Amino acid sequence: MVEKDPAKIERMFSDIAPRYDLLNRLLSMGIDKRWRTQAIRELAPANGLYLDVATGTCDVASEIARQGNGVKIVGLDFSREMLIVGKTKISGKPIRLCRGDALKLPFAGNLFEGAACAYGIRNFADLDAGLKEICRILKPGGRIAILEFTTPSNLLVKALYLFYFTKLLPLAGRIISGHREAYSYLPASVMKFPDRHKLKTIFENAGFTEVKVTPLTFGISDLITARKP
Numbered sequence: 001m002v003e004k005d006p007a008k009i010e011r012m013f014s015d016i017a018p019r020y021d022l023l024n025r026l027l028s029m030g031i032d033k034r035w036r037t038q039a040i041r042e043l044a045p046a047n048g049l050y051l052d053v054a055t056g057t058c059d060v061a062s063e064i065a066r067q068g069n070g071v072k073i074v075g076l077d078f079s080r081e082m083l084i085v086g087k088t089k090i091s092g093k094p095i096r097l098c099r100g101d102a103l104k105l106p107f108a109g110n111l112f113e114g115a116a117c118a119y120g121i122r123n124f125a126d127l128d129a130g131l132k133e134i135c136r137i138l139k140p141g142g143r144i145a146i147l148e149f150t151t152p153s154n155l156l157v158k159a160l161y162l163f164y165f166t167k168l169l170p171l172a173g174r175i176i177s178g179h180r181e182a183y184s185y186l187p188a189s190v191m192k193f194p195d196r197h198k199l200k201t202i203f204e205n206a207g208f209t210e211v212k213v214t215p216l217t218f219g220i221s222d223l224i225t226a227r228k229p
């Protein structure tokens with residue numbers, strides 16, 4: 001499944017929700033936590049309202065709460081089951097959860113100081129529309145930090161990584177999650193996602209300025225930061 005049917009994608013994430021965190025830690029060997037920490041350091045949250053788009057099980061929302069003084073966070077996702085897992089991790093934190101579609105954010109414009117989205121935008125049925133929505137809800141000057149998987153540019157590293165990513169990861173993911181498609185969808189959707197050279201233009205066209213794309217860990221993941229003018 002690489003077509004971006006929102007109902008199918010929502011069901012897929014709901015199906016794997018109970019094992020999602022475990023698989024994240026195992027399959028990334030724990031690096032994913034470091035990527036989220038780095039992304040939120042770039043966002044530099046302080047005093048005000050922040051949105052975690054496609055919050056899933058709330059790891060990014062929790063990281064914003066950990067790093068930001070005086071912040072309030074809304075974590076939005078369309079998968080009820082992911083949010084149910086996330087809810088168990090946010091007690092006592094300034095985080096509210098909202099079930100909704102990232103392509104039609106249920107918020108007024110110019111509301112948030114900043115927004116983050118980790119490994120969500122690749123799943124959007126319409127990437128341009130999703131990015132424009134994020135831009136719309138930000139206050140002027142508001143910042144974003146977006147994480148998304150990519151593939152390494154070094155050819156040797158890329159060959160080794162692709163073996164892991166397209167052969168071992170889907171197998172391990174299928175065995176542990178019990179889901180036949182989810183961990184084959186992951187590499188397939190990453191391969192179809194625009195590469196880092198196109199991303200800058202895509203973010204600029206969605207209304208952002210100061211777009212910076214930083215490859216993390218040999219370029220397995222990209223961190224995109226930008227600002228609403």
Ligand SMILES: C[S@@+](CC[C@H](N)C(=O)[O-])C[C@H]1O[C@@H](n2cnc3c(N)ncnc32)[C@H](O)[C@@H]1O
Nearest residue numbers: 013054055056077078079101102118119120123
């Ligand atoms: C790979 S998970 C990432 C979850 C979390 N951000 C993290 O860092 O672990 C992708 C999440 O995006 C959500 N998602 C995908 N498309 C969405 C959309 N259009 N609106 C809301 N949530 C969406 C899925 O339900 C899923 O929870």
